[in-house]
Amino acid sequence: MAAYELTDEAWELVSDLFDPPVRRGPRASVPRRQIVEAILWLARTGAQWRERPDRYGSWSAVWSQWRRWRDKGVWDEAMRRLDAAVREAEGRDPQPSVVIIDAQTTRGWRAGPGFHEKGGAGGRTRGTKRSIVVDTFGLPVAARADSARPHDSRAGKLLLDDALPHLPRVGLGLADRGYRAAGHHVASTQG
Incomplete structure (x- = not known):
């Protein structure tokens, strides 16, 4: 598994943040997990938004979703949850x-x-x-x-x-x- 791919356990911890059960508007054309992995790929490689692999969907859709999640604090909360899980796995307080x-x-x-x-x-x-x-x-x-x-x-x-x-x-x-x-x-x- 590549460093930018989420494990099923990690996705389970944060999926409700990125893919809430109740959502208004049209159904997403690209699964939310795929968009998260596209953003992680971009962060890992340092590539430009337009240079991401086609399997992640259009660059503008990925960028727009990243911006919405950033503005809502979704990334901060996801990091807090994942950090807490690592600390608990090591027998420490979250x-x-x-x-x-x-x-x-x-x-x-x-x-x-x-x-x-x-x-x-x-x-x-x-x-x-x-x-x-x-x-x-x-x-x-x-x-x-x-x-x-x-x-x-x-x-x-x-x-x-x-x-x-x-x-x-x-x-x-x-x-x-x-x-x-x-x-x-x-x-x-x-x-």
Whole structure:
């Protein structure tokens, strides 16, 4: 089985999110599981939407469905369910109590997001800052992309504001010194 194909067990955990039993409108021409696997194939290969194999249906149908699911938070909930299943299979609580946060700045070129904003050390960094929160298994909990301009602590606070409402058990956050202010933020919001 390829890395972008869902196992039957994984599909069973999330199928109600992607293919609800009650749906209005015409019947889907491509099964929802096939669309999910098309999106996973695109994420795995990094290919363009129009370059996906024909077996997944039209690129516009796949892209439109991805956008609707993204806007409704379906992908976030699917990740939470699958992460919880992995944690339970390892004999752990489904909710993590410890998270790890870090960021990486990538240089941007003229057309990249945030290129025209000066930021970073001495105002010279142009590009994108990718921040991610993972649990102790390395499973992604939350991610965010910003311009390279904000300091790690500010980007970390924004990311944690999105992540912490879904993580009631978190009592400890691990990070480097750049996140000192974000650590105080965790302590003040989680108690």
